[in-house]
Amino acid sequence: MIPQIFQTVPIEHFVYLSAVLFVIGVVGVLTRSNAIIIFMSVELMLNAVNLLLVSFSSYHQDPAGQIFVFFIMAVAAAEVAVGLAIITMIYRNTHSVDINDMSRLKG
């Protein structure tokens, strides 16, 4: 089901790698001001989760984690589709995709 070669890599390596990827994504969301780059960072977070799920799935010899990954990919695509449509609307209204310009609502 899962090639033996992957199981020779210790599970900790996968966990560390995906934790680093996830943190890079979180930092990207929190610090960047371009809406499109923020969406890229969210994608990075989701891909870190995907990596983690696949490696745990291989570790447990259980296919559920891999199936989860397919659903996450599909949902992420839907999320980005809606998100990009909204960015287009924002651009039409403000001629900018900088989130610092989105300060009409505050208080």
Next chain:
Amino acid sequence: MNEALLLMKPELIVTVIIFILLILHVARENSSPAYLLNLINGLLFINFLCGFFFNREGTLFGDMYVTNGLIVLEKNILNLGMLLISLQATDWLKKKDFIVEFYVLLLTTLLGMFFMLSSNNLLMFYLGLELSSIPLAALANFELEKRKSSEAAMKFIMSSAFSSGLLLFGISMLYGTTGTLNFAQLAMLIDGNPLQLFSFILLLAGFGFKISAVPFHLWTADVYEGSPVAVTSYLSVISKGAILFVMASVLFTVFKPLVETWYNMLYLLAVLTMIIGNLFAIRQQNLKRFLAFSSIAQVGFILIGMSGSSQEATASVIYFVLIYVFSNLGAFGVIALVSAQTGKEEIDDYKGFYLSNPMLALVMTLSLFSLAGIPPTAGFFGKFFLLMAGAGKGNFVLITIAALNMVISLYYYLRIVKVMFMEKNETPMEKLQISLFPRISLLTCMAGIILIGFTTLLYDYIFSLSTSF
């Protein structure tokens, strides 16, 4: 009839309505808004009625989907809220071009919530959650020409995407430590090792974003203010209620072994949420923004009830959400009418509201009394049962903080009442037309607020359905 079909009845009916609307949209392109709205509200009413018949209990899809009396009741509450919001939105929707699209998106989120409520598996839960939040972002942007609306949608999709990222990281950690996604098996395998605690914190943060508990509440006020009124009321009542139901069931089943740990976390979240929500509500000038912070404060009270982790806790959370549906929709119904006919949404615009529109002012007052928890309105009993459930843990510091917060909340709810009844206005609002559908909806809300306050049957019924902890 086939048992499997009956088990999935609520989902199937909503799906059928979505398809009816889509086919109608293609087949009869030129139908008038009034015809469409009558048809849709009729369909939603049938949907609500169907919730009471032929209910079955059981599981489907290899234990991924589960339904029982309590879940059916929760779905009925959501159906009722959906119907009330739809009735209130008619005035505003009549002037819009995309009625069918509006309802298709709205019903899709309802479908997502139903799947989320029935989920017995983390995958199903995640899919339901996303199905219920992605279309809402499109709905927040429904007033395409308004900059505020797209700004609200942007903030909503960003925070929702970020929070589902956190939630997923928690889910994957949980999967890693247990090797299963099924709720029942997870409950058996969770033993409280550090990685599971870590994943629990991430899951709680994800939930915190969705129910807008402090410190994850920053998106709420902006999104509520910028979205159209119908969408705001949907966000604050239906979507929040569904997540609260699911949060209660996930905490009470999956994380039952960690109850000592999450009690302290909920304690902290509840105190912060009540205090910050109340303090910020005091200084708001926009009515929708005001209700956003008031709903944040209400979530704080619900978290107290939830922290009780007992049969009373489940029952009181559901009971309170039902009352919250009536009281919040009463207030939002008035705001929807005013906003659709005059476009005014600031608190100062409501000066002298009683002189021009006495009935609407009364409806608003009663709803605000219920939100504040003044007897004999239903809101008092809702809060009473929540605090009773919370007090079951014997932590009276928490209950005292909650009682003090109820006093603060009384101040700002009464401020609106004072503005409506006692302040003079040089340019008062004209007398508003209340058409049939909003009238039915407001009357239902009033009946709910008053009648639930006088009868205990409903709470007993919910209590009998709740499973013991």
